[in-house]
Amino acid sequence: MAQFDLTDATCVATIRTLAADVVGKANSGHPGAPMGMAPAAHVLATRFFNTNPSNSKWFNRDRFVLSNGCALQYIMLHLLGYKLSLDDLKAFRQIDSLTPGHPEANHTDGIEVTTGPLGQGFANGVGLAMAQAHLGAVYNRDNFDLIDNYTYVFTGDGCLMEGVASEAASLAGHLQLGNLIVIYDDNHISIDGDTAIAFTEDVSQRFLSYGWQVVRVDDGDNDLEGIYNAIAAARSEKSKPTLIRLRTTIGYGSKVQGTHGVHGSPLKADDIQSLKSKFNFPPDQSFYVPSETYAAYRAVARRGAELEAAWTTLLGKYGEAYPKEHAELTRRIAGRLPEGWEKSLPVYKPSDPAQASRKLSEIVLTAMTPKFPDLLGGSADLTGSNLTKAKGTVDFQPPSTGLGAYSGTYIRYGVREHAMGAIANGLAAYGGIIPFVGTFLNFVSYAAGAVRLSALSKHQVIWVATHDSIGLGEDGPTHQPVETVVHLRAIPNLDCWRPADGNETSASYLVAIRSRETPSVLSLSRQNLPNLEGSSIERAARGGYVLYEVEGKEDLTIVSSGSEVAIALEAASKLKQEGFKVRIVSLPCWSVFDKQDKEYKLSVLRSGAPILSLEALSTVGWQKYSHEASVKYLLSWYMLMTVFSNTACKDGEHQDPSRRCTRNLALPARTLLRWARK
Amino acid sequence: MAQFDLTDATCVATIRTLAADVVGKANSGHPGAPMGMAPAAHVLATRFFNTNPSNSKWFNRDRFVLSNGCALQYIMLHLLGYKLSLDDLKAFRQIDSLTPGHPEANHTDGIEVTTGPLGQGFANGVGLAMAQAHLGAVYNRDNFDLIDNYTYVFTGDGCLMEGVASEAASLAGHLQLGNLIVIYDDNHISIDGDTAIAFTEDVSQRFLSYGWQVVRVDDGDNDLEGIYNAIAAARSEKSKPTLIRLRTTIGYGSKVQGTHGVHGSPLKADDIQSLKSKFNFPPDQSFYVPSETYAAYRAVARRGAELEAAWTTLLGKYGEAYPKEHAELTRRIAGRLPEGWEKSLPVYKPSDPAQASRKLSEIVLTAMTPKFPDLLGGSADLTGSNLTKAKGTVDFQPPSTGLGAYSGTYIRYGVREHAMGAIANGLAAYGGIIPFVGTFLNFVSYAAGAVRLSALSKHQVIWVATHDSIGLGEDGPTHQPVETVVHLRAIPNLDCWRPADGNETSASYLVAIRSRETPSVLSLSRQNLPNLEGSSIERAARGGYVLYEVEGKEDLTIVSSGSEVAIALEAASKLKQEGFKVRIVSLPCWSVFDKQDKEYKLSVLRSGAPILSLEALSTVGWQKYSHEASVKYLLSWYMLMTVFSNTACKDGEHQDPSRRCTRNLALPARTLLRWARK
Structure with a gap:
């Protein structure tokens, strides 16, 4: 299996030359990273990656995230037979194409999460891995490993400099996510030049400090066997996420390989020609894909289709053995809400006692939780203030900590708002989960980069944003948001709710949960609010x-x-x-x-x-x-x-x-x- | 000097009991951290900290940042004799007091930067240290170490979980900031409980990976000598920032010490009494400060006044030896702009060629830079796109890298927008510097937490925010902000400019630089804009x-x-x-x-x-x-x-x-x- 031959070399060369052509045709983009990461992409896709391109939504597929979002993902999707043609590749970075400047979820077949804004994809990957760990723990049974996919993330120097990735990496280590494999394109180049100018930390040591396994591959440009062994080692480590530090040459094969000149600009025409000659490809032919390349990837697709068929059979048998779990799991996979969930929403009369809307939110969550396993919530270390933990919920924790279980539905995010938002995007992207997250409204701003991508990507994430005005009182101006709600109101495809009482709080949850492709922020009070004459769920829901x-x-x-x-x-x-x-x-x-x-x-x-x-x-x-x-x-x-x-x-x-x-x-x-x- | 006696114990007990009283009187706040950090605060203040409380703006004072912002700083300011009375302490967390819930710069005498929103102070501290390194390199001469202060930061678990602190720590290590000393209150407690639930990384190893020195003190509750030695070791290390990992007991002395019950809630009345008895303080007396405590801190203040007097003498002699540098330095210390700087602002006619406003911004920077040493700018790895590097500027880098010098005025922030914003707040807070920072407008959102604090703290920071609309083109929706400008427009005390041409770009710089207590965001185009008939600097400046x-x-x-x-x-x-x-x-x-x-x-x-x-x-x-x-x-x-x-x-x-x-x-x-x- 691990033997690599000439066909593999051809496949790798195809990816590299396509990257040069795609970016060259667009006359815009980043050819260097896809050229450098071509070997890793090829080894992963052909030797490990479980996917069925003819059904990109197969639930137990491996998840792939290109955190340093670029043309590489489009090229791989095309070669693997997703709904992305060569013409789509030729339309890279053009308006309304299926191949926008950076990959977008719910836009292009096979794209799991939206990347490009650096660090987001890394944290999304942590969310995808957490989703697998959770759903696997809830639904898998002996001989029924229905949910056991891996999440693979490609990342670069830029992503690893971003705080959102640091936050997510620290949490992933704590959570012992053995199903998460990150391949780090260690090419020493970012837009401003050599990473020596700003990024000289010891990345390996940093990830070891987070509790990750770190594996090195010194010649990521050519050593397919080494890449294979590294991924295999990562898969074997079941209780730690793995960082594969892959030393590559950015723009490998180009005359300007290894420089930042190949990072964000197309190669020159003569350089593209020389590149193709170097790989024995016809130098004058653009978008050339040898038939053996297609053949190799179609084999992957066939394997994936067989895997899905076997999985479907297994799911059927699971239905016989565990009819209740089967019904719930298939409902969640199909994206249907639990029957009659709305009935648990509390209704209030004006004579009911005044309560803070954060408390009203807790009452909703407590009422809904028993019949709504899809809800996977947490807080950025403000649980007692956000009131996000419904009574009786168990912490989502690695069993070895003795603090909870992967089947637990309450996530302790730590003081990591930005990662929390991006992880929630990953949880939502996985499917079968409605993530909600809690912090003060003021600190939703820390996560603004993730919030706008929830909206763009149509990820249903619900923010429980408490202490939403000067009404929070003594914490003072540093914690009093005045600009945050209008910021959120200006984000297309995001609903920002500021409920006035109990019925309006129920209404905000009603609409937020029904809006399967829209994130919501519930802006909630610290202080008590009376229940108002004239309010109702139905009226407020408008x-x-x-x-x-x-x-x-x-x-x-x-x-x-x-x-x-x-x-x-x-x-x-x-x-x-x-x-x-x-x-x-x-x-x-x-x-x-x-x-x-x-x-x-x-x-x-x-x-x-x-x-x-x-x-x-x-x-x-x-x-x-x-x-x-x-x-x-x-x-x-x-x-x-x-x-x-x-x-x-x-x-x-x-x-x-x-x-x-x-x-x-x-x-x-x-x-x-x-x-x-x- | 390092000997500690009963007086020191009394001082530490004073801080602890005051913390309990201050938070108790307010019936709101965080008593645990100040009680735990009292020994470190006392050792630092009495043995190392150079400050003149009667002139809190003395330029070469040591800078102190309480990143986990709480009552501790108010207590220390009072004891040291800053303009903060016992009555002010009693008004803690009350509206319009000098002691709001979290420390605010430009509000309370002696507060350097605004903290409380976690992670910000840590990154501000990196900025303060960079400012010292820069100004020292520019103005110090043999026998004239006019600018050689240290920056001390107290930080907690919450701050270290935040991505903004990770970004700043990585950069600080790269920059080899030997003048930065961070004391980490390693108390294992955050709001949700034991850090075991979410924060189990090896913090020491992480900071080693960034290139920091890490020193441990195992008994931060009592080992004053150990704290002394750790700070001394930190000061001796000239080419690395130091993290002192101080193991403390949160709420030390309380009946509930070591639990999160003492993190964010006042102690009970009987607990406060028992605490005072334990320290041989009168249990029924509130806000009790023994005379020997005041005496010990007044000695610090006297030492500081003497230090300032000696420094002022030295500055005078410097004036004789280096009249030009002296004139410039004293101008910058006084906060005056260079004479006639506005004259360098370019003026355009409609016949001048169309240019992108990011390019027009570069022209302004290039024109101003030679006569405006106060400008200390940089970009989050988008220099060639933001066009923030004026011709001829040298990188701000540690000399050992061979890539620049501390006297350089161009900062390579790496892909770290949030830290960049918070570091710029620190640079502005230091004085004598007008920081400007560059990224795409879309990624100003990553730094929203820092931007709002620029405005609240009146720090003059200028954002060069390019690629400001769908006009950026091929990067696509992930990079096209639509909500960002209205968000910025809604922040009080922040000017958001969207100039239409060359004259308007000059006008935006004119007003941004004249606004000494207001941050500005210049929202600039990627695409070319014609120079408009009817525009002028004067008109646009309105x-x-x-x-x-x-x-x-x-x-x-x-x-x-x-x-x-x-x-x-x-x-x-x-x-x-x-x-x-x-x-x-x-x-x-x-x-x-x-x-x-x-x-x-x-x-x-x-x-x-x-x-x-x-x-x-x-x-x-x-x-x-x-x-x-x-x-x-x-x-x-x-x-x-x-x-x-x-x-x-x-x-x-x-x-x-x-x-x-x-x-x-x-x-x-x-x-x-x-x-x-x-």
Whole structure:
């Protein structure tokens, strides 16, 4: 099996020349890494990788992540027979092609996760490996190793410099993920030049410190046997992830191999010709794939199809032996939610006691968890604050720690927000899992790089983001987000919820869980919130609704969200005593409200009277949902409200009094809260 | 010197009991870490730390960073005689006190950087140490070691789990920062409990892999001599940063010492009493400071005052020997900009060739650099793309690498955006330096945690954020930010510029450099932009202005920014041929425009005709600067413009056609660009 012959050399040369051609045709991209990593890609694909290109969603396939995302993955997918033609390769980096500049999940057949932004793929790989460990522990039985795939990650120097990868690597070592194999393209080159200018740490020692196995291959350019043995050694180590440190020459075969000149720019035409001649390929022919290369990879595809067939048979037998587990597993594989899960969502009356929405979130999780094994949650070391751990859940831990089991559903992420977000993307990408993650809203910003990729990749990740405003109190300005929610609201395909009470919290979970291709952030209060007259799951699930209506024509509508809705209601009540009719609109989720039909939206935010927004955050963006007009006249009585209010554009006057430091915001906000409580 | 006696024990006990009292009085906070770190704080302060509490800005003071930001720093500042009274300690965590929940720079006397958000302080410390290394190399001469302070950082498990700290630690090792001493409170406890649940890596080995010296102290609770020796060993190692791994008991002296119960909650009243009895302190007295404790710390303050006096004398003699260097150094220490620096800002005419604003930025940097030694810049491994390296600059590198010198002004950050942002905060906090940092706009999001602290801390950091829209082209959706600029615009005390041409780029640098207490992000194009008729540095420096005026009453105003302004101008020209009068407003910086007087703002965005916004980003927030009205009538001819346009709120109809995935945005955007180029 491990013997390598001329066909293998041809295959490797095919990958290298295709990389040069693909990047050359696009006149943009990174030819060096795929040329350097061609041997590893070939050995992995032909000797180890279990995949069925004709069904790229086969559940027990090995997962592959190209963390240093580039053309290599497209080339391999094409050779292996995924739905990616030579013409697709020729359209590399062109608009709306199947081969965008960096690989994107849910866009190109066979791409598991979106990579290119460095470090993300590495952490996604940790998530994919955790998903296997978890589902294997839950569903495998003696003689039924239904879920036992490996996760392979290719990574480069750039990824390993990123903090998100460090965080994920440390956690992967702690979790003893023997199913995770990372091949590090140790080519000493990044965009600015030799890694000697900024990256001189001992990477091997670092990964040993995390508890990884580290294996070296000194000639990654040619030593196919060495690569084979390294991967075999990695697979044998069952209780540690493995880093294979593969010394390669970037752009191997090019006249400028080993320099950063070959990192991010196409090879020159004569260099491509010389490269092909060197490998005995026709120098003038582009996108040339020898028939023996196709043959070699089609054999891999055949093997994969046989593996899937055998697996399907095994799954059938499993169904006879373990009908209950089989039903649940196949439901999860199919991506169906548990029957009637919504019924466990709590419903509240105004007479129910006031509670913090983080607590309301805990109640939802506790209610759902027993019938919803798909939920795999955790927190970045704020469990007691985020209230993310439902009663009775077991920690996801290696059994040897004595602290839990791989079948456990609660993940201790440590203080690693960015990795947590990227790992959750991996968990979601694996399938059968709905990951939720917890931290303070303020620290979702640490993970912004992963959050935007959840949205782009259509990964259903749910953020339990507590302590969501100056209402968090004593931790002070360093922990008080004002810009975070509008940041999240501006990310396409992400729903950011700020529920105002119990029913709205249930509604946010309802929509977040039903939205199988959209991540959600639930922005939750530290402080208690009353249950509101007029709220309901159904109404809140539309993203916005009239919480409090007046008879006849209103003087004012206040539109608000989250912990400020109750304050708005109190303001309306006070103003009523003074003869003003004030409607209250609760708008917990802009993006969901925006999708409602026009007539409905017009009925909620209707014309004819001013609309004032009220939120203890930056006012940026609220102008879309609020009118100008007589806001100021109101302010003459309730000056304090200027702190939160948005005075929308009128005659080019764009006053925005809350555009100030969180510190300044805090004092009047407290005063306002006190006022509202009177 | 290293002998420790009863007075030292009393001092340590004072810190511990004060920590219990401060947190107890606030009924909120973290007593455990200050109680555990009291011995280290005492040894450092009394035996090593050079500081003059009566002048907390003495330039050659040692820098102290409490990365696991808590009450300890306030207690030490009070004892040392900074402007922080016992009453201030009693106001811990109260609104508008000098002692907010976590230490804040430019708020409390003696606080160098803002900490609490974990990992930031660690990376700030690397920046402070780099600043010393740089300024020392530039200005020190034989017998004139004017700048030779140390930077001491206290850090905990939480900080070391964060990726930002990993990135910074790796770079600090590469940079061989012998002046950086980190004391790691190795107490095995974080908020979720024992670190065994998530953080089991070998921290010592990790730091060795980065090239640090690692020293252990096994009994950090009592072994003052051991702590002394460890710090002394750290100071002796001149070519490596040192991690002192100090094994402590969290909440030492409490009945619940060593548990996470003492991490984030006040001690119970009886526990505080028992603690005081244990240390022979009056159990019923709160905030008790024995006179010998004050005496010990006042001696430190006296020593510091003497040190500053001697330093000032030395500086005077330096002035005689090196008048030019002296003038420059004292100017930088005083925070004055070089005389006439603005004159180097390039001015452009419309006939000048079109250039990318990233290139225009490089031209500014190249023009300013020779006369502006305060600028210390770098990039996160995208130098050739960000164009941040001015011609002739030398790399900031340890001399032993042969790649540069500590006097060099160009920093190779590696692919470490988050650490870069936090390090820049440290560079700015040191004084005498204006740091600028480069990456793609998309990856500023990786550093969001540091960016918000620049703003809160009033650190002047300038981000050169290139490739700022779908205009970056082939890298594709993974690298195309749409939400980033509005995120930055929502951060109080941060100016986000999107210059449209050469003059606007110069204007953005003008204001960014003049804003000594405000960070700025310059959002710059990859693609070429023409120089616009009507732009000028002066006009653009107001944040927004009328670029193109019509005679009489306009039909429409288009308000735009950055690379879309030229497109708006072309649209105006096309519409003119069809008989429409279209004004163009360029609005490169919202926050600066917002600060202009009302009359001016009304003259720019005037009433009477619709205002349409045009930007190749999320439309969130533009509603503040654009009217409703007849936008749709325009769209009937120029449907493509809907992609960028914001149709502001009208009668509750909140259509926002561009709220979609970046991928979808890209195609019509390209089409629009092509259209505009016709």
